[in-house]
Amino acid sequence: MAQGDRRETDLATARELNAIVHRHYSEDQVYRIDHYLGKETVQNLMVFRFANGMFEPIWNRRYIDHVQITAAETVGVERRASYYEGAGALRDMVQNHLMQLLALVAMEPPIAFTAESVRDRKVDTILAAQPLAHNGKTDVVRAQYAAGWVAGAEVPGYRQDTGVSPQSTTETFVALRMQLDSWRWAGVPFYLRTGKRMPKRTTEIAIQMRRPPLEIFRRVSPSAVAANLLIINVQPDEGISVRFEAKLPGTRMQLAPVMMNFRYGTAFGGAVPEAYETLLLDAMLGDPTLFARHDFVERSWELITPVHEHWRNENASTIPTYEAGEWGPAEADELMARDGRRWRTL
């Protein structure tokens, strides 16, 4: 491709790139880096699920109500406007990072901890995903940040950022609902969201369990009992937390949610290696377990390309906005409200 020849990346370009690469290298010689896969917590997700006997039995539609995956940044487009204008949040974050996180949460147990076994199961998972845009409808919400207040300072809106078109409809926020057609996950929605200029920098996977079938404490503690949560903190403050109800000390029966926390920083001490350190070392050692395989990449583009086509067909000159420093637009809340759920206020 000639320099300056800007094509929007989509399924066709992904296939084209894979074909070019495969003309010169076999798949086992190719290491497609997604730095999220090098993060300790992301790797630990497999250990958490498959090296412990107590979690996998409840890791299914019978016990899990829904899953929320959030990747929030406080920064704006910074100096990447020329790239970001042609990409947007769906390409920049969802197609790669969030799809990988989804696959690791939802995959079936691999028969061995080998690269192909793990990557086969991840591809199975994403193959089970229902289309994100179908028959002119989509469960994907997009928005763009307007001026606001983040991290202690006033910030301009996206369209006022350097290098951004004043008429830009590039999305800086995406929220979507995914369904996996599998015995394990049928009927369990996966809600994904990512955005720039959010109140906090955080990436987490929150698994919300179903409520107890009978609320026997309703009479003595009439407050709504919070659902159990399992939270995998990807960044910052990498770790795993469990939220459960506890009795408040005292003579009265009052309940309150409490957290049980595991933090890498305090549990093991020492510095956690940077994701790229891990991945580059793995590449040098010839271990592709933590790298994206061509079929996974193509399938993820296959899911999001119709969404871009849907947006193009809308031919909209406007895009919903959210104030910088807030958790996205009202449309994202409505996406959850339709299912009787709410985004977590992180």
Next chain:
Amino acid sequence: MSESLLPSGVDVQFADIESALAGSSDDTRRAGGTALTATVVVAGPRHRLVEAAQAIAALKDVGVRAVLISYGDNPAPGVRVAGHTVALEGLRPDYLNNAVAALRLSSLPTLVWWRGGGTKDIEGLATLADRLVLDAEDPREVWKWVENLAQRTSVSDLRWARLTRWRALMANFFDIPEVCAAASSFSALRVEGSDRPAMCLFAGWLLSILGSEQRIVPDLREQSSLAPIEAVVLGDGTQQLVLRMAANRTCVQTAATVPNLPSACRTVSLGNQQLAALLGEELRIRARDVAFERAVAASRNVS
């Protein structure tokens, strides 16, 4: 320049708040301290934050992250951290939501203690709070919003919390069958005190639960030298239920004069009415307080 809300704290950049707080958490953990179970946000004009900061300091064993926000016109307010407490001084109220969204503890309850300000800023706060405790100097304007706010979160008021023992004592009268039998003839309610909103709230509560808003015309007697609520007298010409602040100002004396009922008098402590104690109690409650919402609505008809 007035003294900082956190005199023992250190100044930090907003972006460094979490790491400063994490350092405090590590110190606390090493010292075997309490785990954090909630976020308490205190928002209000500067002059109302000083005593709030002292109340928060008294809650140090409860295990809360506290965020003190005083209003001003600064888009980049001064930030100070001490222990698990953050103070933002002089923040533009437009950005209250953004600051709370950034600083609340994820996955745990957030209680917002609202000590006054513009009512337009409170609506967004309600969506971020699990409990909103109003505590304005003059609450009448914000009480007009309670019905709306209650659709988003559970709402209460520290005035309401201070009336808890008064309400319980009045309710206790109605455990007596003779009082219950006489209640339909009660036609007069007199409330004496110095805090008119509290007096209206108590009267509104009583009228709303007795279902007698039409029949009983409350008589509010305000006098600045009295306690916020000094006395409550409910009855008619011959029968009376009386609650009166005792001479020691920490107890309430109760007396019922009802036919066929032997004299029923007692003296009961008002309990700890300090801000920290009231706030500690609010932290233990999560349920929606429908009685408060009805009392506020009824109080609007009490002049």
